[in-house]
Amino acid sequence: MRPLTEAETRAVFEKLGRYIGENIQLLVDRPDGTYCFRLHRDRVYYLSEKLLKVAVSIPRDNLVALGTCFGKFTKTQKFRLSVTALDFLAPYAKGFGVAAKSTQECRKVDPMAIVVFHQADVGEYVRNEDTLA
Amino acid sequence: MAAVRVEEVLAAAEEQEAEKQRSITVEKELELEFDLGNLLALDRNPPAAAGLRGAGPRREALLRALARDNTQLLVARLWELPAERAGGAGGPLVARLPEPAFRLPREKPPPRPRPPTRWEQFARLKGIRRRKRTSLVWDEQAKEWRRRWGYRRAGGDPARAWLAEVPEGADPEEDQFARLRREKRERVARNELNRLRNLARAHRAGTAVPAAPLHPTGHQSREELGRVARVARVSTASLGRFQPRLPKEPAEPPSRSGGRKRRFEPLLGNLAAERSRQLELLRDMGSKKPVLDITRAVNKQLRQEEAEAAAAKGKKQSQRGKRGRRQQRAGRSSKKSGARRQQQQRPAGSSTGGGKRKKA
Numbered sequence: 001m002r003p004l005t006e007a008e009t010r011a012v013f014e015k016l017g018r019y020i021g022e023n024i025q026l027l028v029d030r031p032d033g034t035y036c037f038r039l040h041r042d043r044v045y046y047l048s049e050k051l052l053k054v055a056v057s058i059p060r061d062n063l064v065a066l067g068t069c070f071g072k073f074t075k076t077q078k079f080r081l082s083v084t085a086l087d088f089l090a091p092y093a094k095g096f097g098v099a100a101k102s103t104q105e106c107r108k109v110d111p112m113a114i115v116v117f118h119q120a121d122v123g124e125y126v127r128n129e130d131t132l133a
Numbered sequence: 134m135a136a137v138r139v140e141e142v143l144a145a146a147e148e149q150e151a152e153k154q155r156s157i158t159v160e161k162e163l164e165l166e167f168d169l170g171n172l173l174a175l176d177r178n179p180p181a182a183a184g185l186r187g188a189g190p191r192r193e194a195l196l197r198a199l200a201r202d203n204t205q206l207l208v209a210r211l212w213e214l215p216a217e218r219a220g221g222a223g224g225p226l227v228a229r230l231p232e233p234a235f236r237l238p239r240e241k242p243p244p245r246p247r248p249p250t251r252w253e254q255f256a257r258l259k260g261i262r263r264r265k266r267t268s269l270v271w272d273e274q275a276k277e278w279r280r281r282w283g284y285r286r287a288g289g290d291p292a293r294a295w296l297a298e299v300p301e302g303a304d305p306e307e308d309q310f311a312r313l314r315r316e317k318r319e320r321v322a323r324n325e326l327n328r329l330r331n332l333a334r335a336h337r338a339g340t341a342v343p344a345a346p347l348h349p350t351g352h353q354s355r356e357e358l359g360r361v362a363r364v365a366r367v368s369t370a371s372l373g374r375f376q377p378r379l380p381k382e383p384a385e386p387p388s389r390s391g392g393r394k395r396r397f398e399p400l401l402g403n404l405a406a407e408r409s410r411q412l413e414l415l416r417d418m419g420s421k422k423p424v425l426d427i428t429r430a431v432n433k434q435l436r437q438e439e440a441e442a443a444a445a446k447g448k449k450q451s452q453r454g455k456r457g458r459r460q461q462r463a464g465r466s467s468k469k470s471g472a473r474r475q476q477q478q479r480p481a482g483s484s485t486g487g488g489k490r491k492k493a
Contacts, residue, residue, distance in 0.1 A: 003398045003407065009414060022419060028411045034404050049404055056401060 001040040001060065011079040012037065012044055012070070016089070019081070023092035040065070043072040044079070046088065157209070159202040167210050170233030174207040244341040250331045 004012065016024050027035070027046070034049040040063060047055070047067025055066045070085040097116040099106075106115050125132065166175040176199075184195045214228040249257065256262075269278040272287035279287035297309035336342045347361050367373040378384060398407070 002400060003402070005397065006414070009411060010418065013411075013415060013418060017418070024415055025412060028408055028415070034408065036404055036407060038400075052401065 001038050001055070001063065001066070004037050004039050004044065008039065008044075008073065008077075008079075009037070011073075011077070015071070015079050015081050019089050019094065020092040021094050026092060027088060037070070038066070039073075042074075044070045046070050046085075157205060159205050161202075161206070165203065165206055167207065168233060168235045169210060169214065170231050171235050171237070172207070172211075172230075173235055174203055174210075176203050245339055247335040247340040248338045250334075251327070 013024055016027070020027075035046060036049065036052060038045050038047065038052065040060075043065070045065065045067045046069075051067055055063065068084055068088065069082055070088075071079055071081040073079055095118065097118045100114050100117050101109060109115070161176070161178055163176075163178050166177070167173070168175075180199065181195065185192055211228055214230065216226050216228045218224050219227040266281065268281060270281050270287040271277075272279040274289070275287075279285055281287065294313075297313060299305060299307075299309055303309075332342065332348065346357070347364065353361070366376050369376060
């Protein structure tokens with residue numbers, strides 16, 4: 001277990017930024033406690049300082065996971081976000097949608113096809129009238 | 134009213150000054166003896182015996198006051214030493230300490246000399262002294278100076294000897310090559326045995342014997358030898374800082390990580406600092422301004438200029454063609470001979486110049 005290096009932190013934040021935009025600050029700087037990212041066996045975990053202090057005393061070989069796994073670094077050092085991060089990303093998400101086609105289909109489809117449905121409630125158009133078009 | 138207040142203020146100020154002076158001046162019956170080279174101060178004043186008897190907070194306070202006073206005197210002396218700025222104008226102020234006068238006692242007993250080996254005893258008995266031998270021997274066959282032993286020794290490689298004479302009185306059926314090899318093996322084994330015996334004798338006599346990995350054997354790999362050399366270099370009182378380097382040993386800069394190539398932040402380091410660093414990183418990423426890496430920009434510029442210069446030179450050469458190349462070669466050689474000519478002229482010129490000066 002170790003803290004992330006500068007390059008690794010940059011990669012993680014870039015990926016998170018695509019989903020929650022500027023709100024990463026709210027993950028890093030929380031009013032209700034100090035939370036941090038730690039790397040353990042190529043996986044990035046998000047945990048509170050209290051938990052970190054306890055986890056430090058577990059030997060590396062015996063430690064399986066800690067806190068919440070946000071994702072992992074692949075062999076070529078790319079960061080892949082994992083679904084276990086959803087609980088933390090959902091409140092700040094830039095938007096939600098439903099996939100209209102399966103992954104395989106999405107690859108073979110023409111440029112103008114619809115791939116995502118954004119399911120909105122009745123009043124969303126009225127609420128966001130100014131920003132939509 | 135105002136006057137009284139002014140007096141009060143003055144009295145308070147005076148008391149503050151006195152307090153400050155008290156904290157930096159110390160009165161002692163006997164002057165302390167100082168050895169600034171060792172940062173040592175010796176206080177021969179008899180302490181207040183009554184206060185020091187028995188444990189307790191009063192004793193602690195007395196001892197603390199004593200220590201503080203003596204330290205104050207030592208530091209005052211240190212400030213009187215000639216000082217200079219280390220590492221340029223902005224570096225720290227460093228005092229130049231005098232040579233230490235007090236000889237600190239040894240921590241461990243001095244090493245005993247090792248007992249003489251059997252050969253040394255024999256040589257002393259017989260009066261045999263060491264002859265200094267040359268490392269190179271003239272090889273008549275190869276007509277050059279060769280080593281006495283080792284790689285490319287004088288007398289050829291013994292492994293490639295193609296002739297082994299049968300000595301007188303030896304069994305004609307015996308294999309001489311095998312005999313030579315066996316005898317060499319036996320010699321090597323006997324030497325090794327004697328070396329180990331000497332080592333054991335030294336160990337028994339209580340001499341300082343280095344640890345097992347540091348005994349020189351003939352079969353150490355390059356890495357082992359390097360490691361041993363490094364240990365030997367560091368085994369001085371100053372941990373090898375002032376040890377002169379061997380002729381071809383490269384100067385090793387002290388590696389801060391001590392052999393490790395990658396260093397990470399500590400696991401439970403300053404979390405607040407980590408957080409602030411991450412926030413700053415986020416700000417940089419979000420600002421969307423191109424971060425100018427000056428080194429890269431400068432290198433790029435230099436490379437561009439070099440490429441342009443090379444391209445221009447190439448064009449000029451191709452334009453001149455054969456004539457240009459011949460001119461260039463002549464030009465280059467004339468430059469060289471010109472330099473030589475200048476060198477020859479200068480000593481002649483200087484001597485005449487000196488002569489002229491003398492006459493005047």
